Amino acid sequence: MATPIRSISWISLLGLLSLFITFHQTTNNNSVFALATTSTRISVTSPISNNAPIFREAPAFRNGDTCGGSTAGNTIPPERIIHVAMTLDSNYLRGTMAAVFSILQHSTCPENVAFHFLWIRHEPEVFSIINSTFPYLNFKVYRFDATRVRRLISKSIRQALDQPLNYARTYLAYIIPYHVKKVIYLDSDLVMVDDIEKLWGVDLEGKVVAAPEYCHANFTTYFTTSFWADKELNKTFEGRKPCYFNTGVMVVDVDKWRQGDYTQRVEDWMIIQKKKRIYQLGSLPPFLLVLAGNIKAINHRWNQHGLGGDNIQGKCRSLHPGPISLIHWSGKGKPWLRLDSRKPCSVDHLWAPYDLYRSSRQYFEE
Ligand SMILES: *[C@@H]1O[C@H](CO)[C@@H](O)[C@H](O)[C@H]1NC(C)=O
Ligand SMILES: *[C@@H]1O[C@H](CO)[C@@H](O)[C@H](O)[C@H]1NC(C)=O
Ligand SMILES: *[C@@H]1O[C@H](CO)[C@@H](O)[C@H](O)[C@H]1NC(C)=O
Ligand SMILES: *[C@@H]1O[C@H](CO)[C@@H](O)[C@H](O)[C@H]1NC(C)=O
Numbered sequence: 001m002a003t004p005i006r007s008i009s010w011i012s013l014l015g016l017l018s019l020f021i022t023f024h025q026t027t028n029n030n031s032v033f034a035l036a037t038t039s040t041r042i043s044v045t046s047p048i049s050n051n052a053p054i055f056r057e058a059p060a061f062r063n064g065d066t067c068g069g070s071t072a073g074n075t076i077p078p079e080r081i082i083h084v085a086m087t088l089d090s091n092y093l094r095g096t097m098a099a100v101f102s103i104l105q106h107s108t109c110p111e112n113v114a115f116h117f118l119w120i121r122h123e124p125e126v127f128s129i130i131n132s133t134f135p136y137l138n139f140k141v142y143r144f145d146a147t148r149v150r151r152l153i154s155k156s157i158r159q160a161l162d163q164p165l166n167y168a169r170t171y172l173a174y175i176i177p178y179h180v181k182k183v184i185y186l187d188s189d190l191v192m193v194d195d196i197e198k199l200w201g202v203d204l205e206g207k208v209v210a211a212p213e214y215c216h217a218n219f220t221t222y223f224t225t226s227f228w229a230d231k232e233l234n235k236t237f238e239g240r241k242p243c244y245f246n247t248g249v250m251v252v253d254v255d256k257w258r259q260g261d262y263t264q265r266v267e268d269w270m271i272i273q274k275k276k277r278i279y280q281l282g283s284l285p286p287f288l289l290v291l292a293g294n295i296k297a298i299n300h301r302w303n304q305h306g307l308g309g310d311n312i313q314g315k316c317r318s319l320h321p322g323p324i325s326l327i328h329w330s331g332k333g334k335p336w337l338r339l340d341s342r343k344p345c346s347v348d349h350l351w352a353p354y355d356l357y358r359s360s361r362q363y364f365e366e
Pocket of ligand 1: 178
């Protein structure tokens, strides 16, 4: 029997690693955010025999012939690169690793995918864990300076939603390099089961964001009665047909985002929320206020969300009918926690094959 998994302590597991990481501070155009690029040197002085690494190494995924560049050393033309942004924190690291693994596994051109990871705390262990799990991964890590957003965050109905890193997507356009014009933003509690190039290729038709839209969801419920009762605020959606969309999977035209200063627009709503309570959730409602009814709606297959259940109990949910390209455990329940607790929901078994966490391999070998 596998032992129950204790919480991961980076320090104890990796205490023997000696890490030297140099950060370069560069300034972006908007200069609000310190951009920390990839560390330049990591030296491992003594390998740990017992319990490291905590993730097993993923196989090398190589480009096919049609990818424009490859393994052989030819560089991939910039226009073929697919930019993906995700956040990194130690609580969700297992999810992030599974998501990356799933993306590579289903890509025709895995080497064309460039990952941009955003983190708040400088955790050198996390960097080395990614590097050792995916030695061939094209990735960079950036520090998200949470000071600007921290003062704007209001308490929501679920504490996890109030983490500043949840708001990093609002600032994404100014964190990643300026030459990146488009990016796919992904949450850490999902797996891709289709070629990400198809999602990358969607035509935004001039919109800032592309995402699946859910027009049957009761949009009213995302805002408080005081919002709808306010005769100024309730004009917000005039001239639009607002529908709910999930901000965990978005194709973002970051160029347009910068030009239209959408970051400021989202922040303006957070300032209003601080004064009058106009919604109960975290980073989602201000996105809806700014963008609902004005996004490019894409096929629902790109975000089968809600599999974590609701925000309070995290009950089991089943898949919606129809084709699936991405499975998303949004909501309170997370598949790795439910699998570890030995009380998984049936959908959690769809996540398990992408789990690179070591003890799960032991679990399968038993
Ligand atoms: C800032 O943005 C302008 C375009 O608005 C660009 O030409 C310039 O190179 C950028 N500067 C930096 C430091 O990124
Ligand atoms: C990542 O790990 C590989 C060995 O697996 C090493 O050769 C490489 O230098 C590491 N990269 C960085 C940036 O530390
Ligand atoms: C949507 O939710 C609001 C508030 O909870 C409710 O008053 C309204 O009847 C609902 N509309 C529909 C179509 O279910
Ligand atoms: C907006 O608020 C006003 C005043 O409270 C109300 O009369 C009106 O019906 C509301 N409009 C909508 C669309 O809810």
